[in-house]
Amino acid sequence: MTRTLIVGASVGGVRTAQALRGGGYDGEIVLIDLETEAPYDKPPLSKALLTGSAVPDGIRLLTPEQAGAARIDLLLGLRAVGLDPRARVVAFDDGSSLGYDRLVVATGGSARRPPWATTDGVHLVRTLADAAGLRRDLAAGGPLVVIGAGFVGAEVASTGRRLGLDVTMIDAQPYPLSRSLSPDLARAVLALHENAGVRCLMGAGVSGVAGSRGRLTVTLDDGTELKAATLVAGIGAAPSDGWLATSGLTLDDGLVCDEHCRAVGTTDVYAVGDVARWFDLARGRHVRVEHWTNAVEQAAYVAHAIIDPRSPRPYRPVDFVWSDQHHWKIQVIGDATGPAATAILGDPMADQRFAALYADEHGRLRGAVVVNWPRALVRCRKAMRETAAWRDLTADLHTAVGRAGA
Amino acid sequence: MAAVEADLEACQGYANCVVGADRYFDIDDDGVVVLLRIEVADEDRRRVEEAVRSCPVSALKVTDA
Secondary structure: OOEEEEEOOOHHHHHHHHHHHHOOOOOEEEEEEOOOOOOEOOHHHHOHHHHOOOOHHHOEOOOHHHHHHOOEEEEEOOOEEEEEOOOOEEEEOOOOEEEOOEEEEOOOEEEOOOOOOOOOOEEOOOOHHHHHHHHHHHHOOOOEEEEOOOHHHHHHHHHHHHOOOOEEEEEOOOOOOOOOOOHHHHHHHHHHHHHOOOEEEEOOOEEEEEEEOOEEEEEEOOOOEEEEOEEEEOOOEEEOOHHHOOOOOOEOOOEEEOOOOEEOOOOOEEEOHHHEEEEEOOOOEEEOOOOHHHHHHHHHHHHHHHHOOOOOOOOOOOOEEEEEEOOEEEEEEEOOOOOOOOEEEOOOOOOOOEEEEEEOOOOOEEEEEEEOOHHHHHHHHHHHHHOOOHHHHHHHHHHHHHHHHO | OEEEEEOOOOOOOOOHHHHHOOOOEEEOOOOOEEEOOOEEOHHHHHHHHHHHHOOOOOOEEEEEO
C-alpha cells in the first residue's frame, strides 16, 4: 500500500488529507503535527476566541473520531526535524522516522518575534495557546497596545475595542493593511479604526519595551512613552521551513515549487499553504500566499495531483482574503495594490458598504475590495474567474447601488 | 443519492462555495447561502464536497440520503 505523509495539520494539511480520502485515494494517509492539540482553525484566534464567543472545541478542523472514520492516521506532538528526499524518509524529534511515497509539506509559518518581545505580557497570535494566554490578559483590562496594523494586528485592535479596552495601534507604514490595499482604501480603514476609538500611531516605530505583564512601557522611536497592560505584536509570519534546511531542496522564504506545487527537482514532494512558494503562471513568478482560502484550494489541488498525477492543469488561484474589523467585513479579491482603485462604487468614508475595483492594463478586473456587500462580492469573485468585461461588471454594480439607495 | 445541507445561521457569505460549485450554491442580497439544488449528482460529488470543505465557517455538509 502506498503512503502519503502530510507534515503539518493546520487547514492546509487537514484539507489535503480529507480531499485525498474524499477523492478516492486508497493508500495510507498519515497526518502529523508538532502541536498536541487536535487540529484547529486559525482565523478565529484573533477574533471570536479572544472575546469568548468561540471556544477551542468549536474551531476543530478534525477530531480524532473524524480522523478515524476517514482512515487518517493523526499523529500529534511530533516535530519533523529532517527530510531525506532520496531515501523518502522524514525524521522526527523523538528519534523516530517515517517513509513515504508522497510527501506533503504543510508546516505553515510562525509569527515573527520582535527583538524587544522578551518580557511577559507581550503576545504573539498564532496558536490556540497564544490566543488563550492573550484572552486571559485582555480580560484583566487595558490599555492594549497593538504593534503592527496588518490583518492580525488590525483584528486584535478591533477585538480590543469590542471588549471595551483602551486600544492603541502602531505601525511603521502610513496606513493599516498597506501591503494588501491601495492607499485610498487603506486610508478608509484607518478612518474606520479611528472612528471606532482606536488610537492609531502610523509611521511610528517601537524602540523598546520595558516592565512586565500589566505594567508595560512602550517607547517609540521619537521618544514617546505609552503605558500598556498588554502588548500584541502582529508583525507578520515566517514560513516554517527550517526543518528542510539539510534536505537539499530549494528554500527561499518557503519551499520553492513548480507550477504544480511540487518541490523543484522532485516528483513526489508537494507543498501547500503558508510554507509553499510555488511558480504562479498568472503572475509569472514564484509567490507565497498566507491566506486561508489559498491553503484550502492548494490542498484540493495537491490531493488531485497525488490521485491523478497525469493531470496537467497548473495551480492558478485567485487570491481571496477576508477580515472582520469593527463593523466592516473587508473582503479582498485578487490584487488590490497600486496607487489607487480604478473605480469605487459607494463612498468608503461615508457608506456602510462599498466596492473598489482595480483594472489591469488591458482593462480587465484584476482585483476588488468589497465591504459589507454580499452581492458585489459574488459578482466580483465570479468576474475574476470569467475575466468579465469591465463595463458589464461596473454597470451591474451601479445598478445594484441604485437599487440599494432607492 | 447524496444531498447537500446548509446551516443558514452559520453562513457568513464568503462565497467560497459559489466559486467552487456555482450550479449548487449562490449568495442572496443579505449574504446568506442559497442552495440551487439539494441532490448531488454522482459526477458532481467531488466538486461539491470540495466546495463544502472550502467554507470558512463549516456551514455546509454533504450527507448520504
